[in-house]
Amino acid sequence: QVQLQESGPGLVKPSETLSLTCTVSGYSISSGYYWGWIRQPPGKGLEWIGSIYHSGSTYYNPSLKSRVTISVDTSKNQFSLKLSSVTAADTAVYYCARAVVVVAATSVYNWFDPWGQGTLVTVSS
């Protein structure tokens, strides 16, 4: 059974860098799949941040691309998120998830399963 667990500081100061790690158990990241980050501001909807393949190739939400870095450490079976220059608008519950991404001839298959339990990150001085 695949399980994911987010970890990292719950409080980050404005203008600093948010750093989170997702530890995967029950499945080896190097075996395949993409791995993604999604966030949810309090009381609001879901926003995809970006995803990474086990080989290290990444793709990001264009609206966050200039501030986001996602990396993978297959030796630790972990992948990480860094979001720079944070503001109060980045306050959210951050989820990691396994992502299925298949680009067919004319269509894209893309969904997330399973998800981690999420971790609340508050941006405040």
Next chain:
Amino acid sequence: QSVLTQPPSVSAAPGQKVTISCSGSSSNIGNNYVSWYQQLPGTAPKLLIYENNKRPSGIPDRFSGSKSGTSATLGITGLQTGDEADYYCGTWDSSLSVHVFGTGTKVTVL
């Protein structure tokens, strides 16, 4: 602001059926596959439907998905109090190059 529009809320009595719509465009729902997620209060989203109408193992057949043109629909039959949750649709948007989620729908069991 999401490119996928869902009704803010739907409600029905126990045992009844509800449907949740997800309206998009040709760059997202019209040409890509849709997934649906259930988010119970205080918990992480859970995959309910993938590839428009397929259910992962363990998801009861009370949940169903369909797609027509640029819209998708999630159906829940035999509504139970445990189905009270927020539901989100999701798909890839080929024009924006981004995975998009719907605005979310709160299901209330009366």
